[in-house]
Amino acid sequence: MSSISPSRKQYLEFKQQFPDAILLYQVGDFYETFDDDAYITSRELQIVRTSRSYGKGRERVPLAGIPLHALDNYLGKLIQRGYKVVIVDQVGEVTKGRDVVERAVSRILTAGTLSEPNLLPARQNNYLVAIAPARGQTALAAVDVSTGEFMVTWFVADELPVSLDAELQRLAPVECLLMEGRSSDGYQFPGKTITITHCPAYFFQHEAAQERLCRHFGVQSLEAYGCAHEPQAVAAAGAIIAYLEKMNVSLLSLLTGLRSYRTTSYMILDAHTQRNLEILHGTRSNTVAGSLLGVLDRTITPMGARQLRRTITQPLLDLTELDARLVSVEELYGSPALRNRFSSCLQELGDLERVAGRIRQGTAVRNEVLGLRDYLALMPRLCDLLQSCDAPLLHALSEELSGCPEVGALIDRALLRSDEEDESGDEGRIIRPGYQAELDELFSSIRDSRRWMVSLEARERQRTGIKSLKVGFNKVFGYYIEVSHANARLVPDDYMRKQTLVNAERFITPELKEHEALILSAVERIEEMERSIYADLLRQIGVFYAELMSTAAAVARVDVLVCLAEVAAHQGYVRPLLEQGHRLEIVGGRHPVVEAGLDGDVFIPNDTRLEADLSERVFLLTGPNMAGKSTYLRQVALITLLAQIGSFVPARQARIGLVDRIFTRVGAEDDIASGKSTFMVEMEETATILHHATQHSLIILDEIGRGTSTYDGLAIARAVVEHLHNEIGARTLFATHYHELAGMADELSHLSVYTMAISDDEETGIVFLHRIMPGCAGRSYGIHVAKLAGMPLSIVKRAEHVLELLEAGRGSEPAQTPMALSSADRRAAVASSVRRQVAETKGVVRGMNTQPGSGGYDWQSDEARKAAQALDQTDDREAELDLIDVYAITPLDALHLLFLQQRKRSRGGK
Secondary structure (H helix, E strand, C coil), X not given: CCCCCHHHHHHHHHHHHCCCCEEEEEECCEEEEEHHHHHHHHHHHCCCCEEEECCCCCCEEEEEEEEHHHHHHHHHHHHHCCCCEEEEEECCCCCXXXXXXXXXXXXXXXXXXXXXXXXXCCCCCCCEEEEEEECCEEEEEEEECCCCEEEEEEEEHHHCCHHHHHHHHHHCCCEEEEECCCCCCCXXXXXXXCEEEEECHHHCCHHHHHHHHHHHHCCCXXXXXXXXXXXXXXXXXXXXXXXXXXXXXXXXXXXXXXXXCCHHHECEECHHHHHHCCCXXXXXXXXXXXXXXXXXXXXXXXXXXXXXXXXXXXXXXXXXXXXXXHHHHHHHHCCHHHHHHHXXXXXXXXXXXHHHHHHHHCCCCHHHHHHHHHHHHCHHHHHHHHHCCCCHHHHHHHHHCCCXXXXXXXXXXXXXXXXXXXXXXXXCCCECCCCCHHHHHHHHHHHHHHHHHHHHHHHHHHHHCCCCCEEEEECCCEEEEEEEHHHHHHCCCCCEEEEECCXXXXXXXXXXXXXXXXXXXXXXHHHHHHHHHHHXXXXXXXXXXXXXXXXXXXXXXXXXXXXXXXXXXXXXXECXXXXXXXXXXXXXXXXXXXHHCCCCCCCCCEEEEECCCCCCCEEEEECCCCCCHHHHHHHHHXXXXXXXXXXXXXXXXXXXXXXXXXXXXXXXXXXXXXXXXHHHHHHHHHHHHHHHCCCCCEEEEECCCCCCCHHHHHHHHHHXXXXXXXXXXXXXXXXXXXXXXXXXXXXCXXXXXXXXXXXXXXXXXXXXXXXXXXCCCCCCCHXXXXXXXXXXXXXXXXXXXHHHHHHHHHCCCCCCCCCCCCHHHHHHHHHXXXXXXXXXXXXXXXXXXXXXXXXXXXXXXXXXXXXXXXXXXXXXXXXXXXCCCCCCXXXXXXXXXXXXXXXXXXXXXX
């Protein structure tokens, strides 16, 4: 080390303390990085990399630097890419000579320890989590240091890994703490970039963690926090405390409590379901656009936006709490004027939650503190609005609001606004006159000297006759009088040369030097005193931290309720009726996200009825791709979810028995990294559903078994349906291309068969009507979909020809499989579907021109038209029925064929 220059040695000593971090090392007006750090910052930040030699003959060192004023911009990019950053600032004075400037670590920053508002997403939480696994139990602790939210949950063996992955998906942490030696491969983190930080084993040791938590909260036991008897929960929470102590001890002041919770207290949405339903992120964009959150988020305040995210991902199971929310939303929904008054009030509020945190931490700037005063001044107005409402929940929220008048009065007494500085007569003053007598005396002592300085330039111009003379100041040379070289001959004898420039000379006079000394010494003392007074002001406000955070939480909940009412009013949602039991009845249901993105087009609504007594608990849906099956399945799940967060729903009417979990198995994806095929992933997800679903769950399954051979897939799909029907008894919507499964309606009493309506005629061709109707699809229309997708016409033609050959080869009847149905079976299977349509279509049929041969009825399928023509050629009743392929015609066509048969017999036919 003796051959290394002193400045290089100082840098390497800091770097040795933080080998796993990028060191931003202040050198004058730049933060510089060296060695490997320079390569990383140059690549990640797209800045120029150079090199520097520390002494003659020494090796050149790679260097990349960023200006001080651009620090936050570059810092944010490094943190977002998962890097840990250590900032080393100059803290000593720059002096001439060979001495090295004194430096110190000012900040250690990782993704999960940020509290600076300009480095954080305003409308979502920034979670740091710790995972403490053990045999039989795994715990997850999470903290958002910008808001002080600190919580812990745990999972027993039979809940893993589904529940843990679901919670990671919900929280979307930016940094995760794991014990040294533990791999992160077994956890499903939703973000593309997450910082994995390995911590010493003693961070997670139970006894040490318990002692650490008790010391932090000033208690003798953790009984009050609900986790005293959960060792892994204590370990995970204790690891977070240990980490924050190491990284930034001031952050610990924000953690005033620990909330223990169980995911089983809410509707469980596993990670696949959260992704499949696009609750927080659109699948294609991976942003809020195209998601349920994107449709619902009309919140106004940042804390309201964060609360809405938590609300959406934690649907309730408590009817009383849900009714309280719905009553509140209904009152707000019914009064646009009331919503407007709430909105105008909320629009004047900023991030009360994070501002209170920065004040508690002692890092808030003056404008944030003044902002807090303005926010608190709005609380009486917001409280009056809440108390004017009838809903009990809104009344209760008014009691949680506090204007903290002591805080507002204190800020008013202590701080000057920036626009009041000139009025005070003291340049740069931030503490209001009258707040601190000693400070006032210091300002008074230099007031005359400052006035003298202000008038100096005019006096000297008049005295010397130099019209371009200037009086200036800089931090290096202090006050000076500047005269251009062209006027050098006019300089008075009492001017003493201070600095020579290219085009001018700078001078000082004995009188100027005297006033300068007085001002500078007083200014230095003023700055020191104002810093001390300001820090003490933050400490005094910080005493009200708990009250401020309670107020912020209440404001956030009000914002969410107003938001839900606003969405309901604009989107035409209705209040759902919630109950215990197994009913799921939706009339005119719509997909909230698809509907919002139609840009003026009309969404085709559909009904869903799964009966309370479970007479119809499995809903089997057939139909081609592009007909709307997946949209329909998802809309049922989303309507259920919306109802259980206390929101109105996109439907004409909805009555829903509470759901404990929503499971979805939709889409096709593989897991190449784990060597799993699409089919293997599908089977694993289906197995998870079958193991964890209960009678109170809602299950959405789309195309189970499609990833393998036809018979294997058909067999698996049938077995899954039978298990759901006979063993689990959950409300299930099962979409399939295996039309043979429709025959199960004869064997499974609680299964109903539906299809997506299609119009297929010579003039308009194939049109997907996006309507659900009883019955089964007769064909899949796959070639038509391929044509719509832009498949080359030659391939489409060839496919049509091959299909004709295949259909001709198998005859007019479908290929027989162990699950294919006889004609009698098919007739029985469709009978109940036809009966359901009678009431709705009888009037339409009566109004038609139904005379044989008149052509007045427009057949909806070629199969029905051919059957009608064949009716005139036979008098055999059984043969007539066999002519009708009930799976290839619509219920309306079936009714009309029955009508024709009745007319034929009434005219003397057998």
